[in-house]
Amino acid sequence: MATPSSSSPPVPPIRSVNLGGWLVTEGWILPSLFDDIPNNDFLDGTKLQFKSVVHNTYLCAEHGGGDIVVADRTAASGWETFKLWRVDENTFNLKAIDDSAVHFVGVDGNGVVVATAATPGPSETFVIVRSDRDNSRIRIRASNGKFLQAKTTVSVTADHGEGTSWGDDDPSVFAINRGEKLQGEYQLCNGYGMKKATEVLREHWSTYILENDFKFISSNGLNAVRIPVGWWIASDPNPPAPFVGGSLEALDNAFRWAEKYNLGVIVDLHAAPGSQNPWEHSGSRDGSQTWGTTDETIIQTVQVIDFLASRSDKDINK
Known part of the structure; x- marks a missing residue:
């Protein structure tokens, strides 16, 4: 429980309401926030499967990664599924799904497509080109x-030329199946880019929850x-990319309104460094959960909690 130092915490029993979807983006609460992102079905963490229209089989990272990529699977499961890392609206890295290691799809020195890189570089960066007639048909341009x-x-291999009929006889054409997607703060910020994401989120933060909401909450028996x-939020106003600044100001407003209407504030660290779960609210790029796997994420989590707990009236009202 955190409250401005000049106000008293509420007396139990605590009767609280959750202000979800405000300072941590969750697409299931307000999906319209994502509507204007270009190629918004290709956000970070979206799972894609690529089916060769010539062979009627799926691309597969052999052994889940660490080997070549083939196109010999008649059905798609884990090894045939790739997670998008978005570079821009048309440019992506493709991450193989393997819980034990990280492997990105790339092109080796002989033009062979492999899934061996632990981190993406130029050779692991691709442009996805969609057919004008059928956007479920794509081609993948290598670096x-x-x-x-x-x-x-x-x-x-990565050696097909520019020309295509987009027909079933073209080995460079793939039909895509889209699987699970994430709609969290990472996807919104990286999807829009810093300038537009700042505009979208500042508008959202200043209109989604208002002082009148706190007045209403207090007048209806909640405390x-x-x-x-x-x-x-602990790095506001200049958080690490792709996140954008401004949420701390909104939280400070919440503390001022809570004090005015005699409400306590429970600050919930809903997204921890490294993501504490695979869901979109954790701030994960692709559903990977790395919180707690290193001392660094634990130390950073404690630092964030210390930052939030140590904020005083002076910080909030400056």
């Missing part, structure tokens, strides 16, 4: 300017509000 093609079911926040 060498050539397109990926399934020459055979066991040979996937506290729960406010989820993300770890990046």
Whole structure:
């Protein structure tokens, strides 16, 4: 429980309401926040499967990564599923799904498509080109300017030219299946880019919850509000990319309104460094959960909690 130092915490029993979807973005609460993102079905963490239209088989990272990419699977499951890391609206890294290691799809020195890199670089960066007639059909341009093609079911290379009919006879054309997607703060900020994301979120923060809401809450017998926040709030106004600044000011407003209407404030660290779960509210880029796997994420979490707990009236009202 955190309250401005000049106000008293509420007396139990605590009767609180959760202000979810305000300072931590959750698409299921307000999906319209994502409507204007270009290619908004290709956000960070979206799971894609690529089916060769020639062979009618799926691309597969052999062994879940650490080996070549083939196109010989008649059905798609884990090894045939790739997570998007968005660079811009058309440019992406493709991450193989393997719980034991991280492998990104790339092109080796011989033009062979592999899934061996632990971190993405130029060779692991691709442009996804969609058909104007059918946006479920795509081609994948590698950093060498050539397109990926399934020459055979066991040979996937980056050496196809620009020309295409988009027909079933083109080995560089793939039909995509879209699986699970994430709509969290990471996806919103990286999808819009810093300038537009700042505009969208500042408008949201200043209109979604208002002082009148606190007045209404207090007048209806509740004595506290729960406010989820993300770890990046401790770095406001200049949080690490792609997150944008401004949520701390909104939280300070909440404390002022809570004091005015005699409400306690429960600050909930809803998104911890490294993501404490695979869900969108944790601030995860692709559903990976790395919180607690290193001392660094634990230390940073404690620092964020200390930052929030140590804020005083002077900080809030300056």
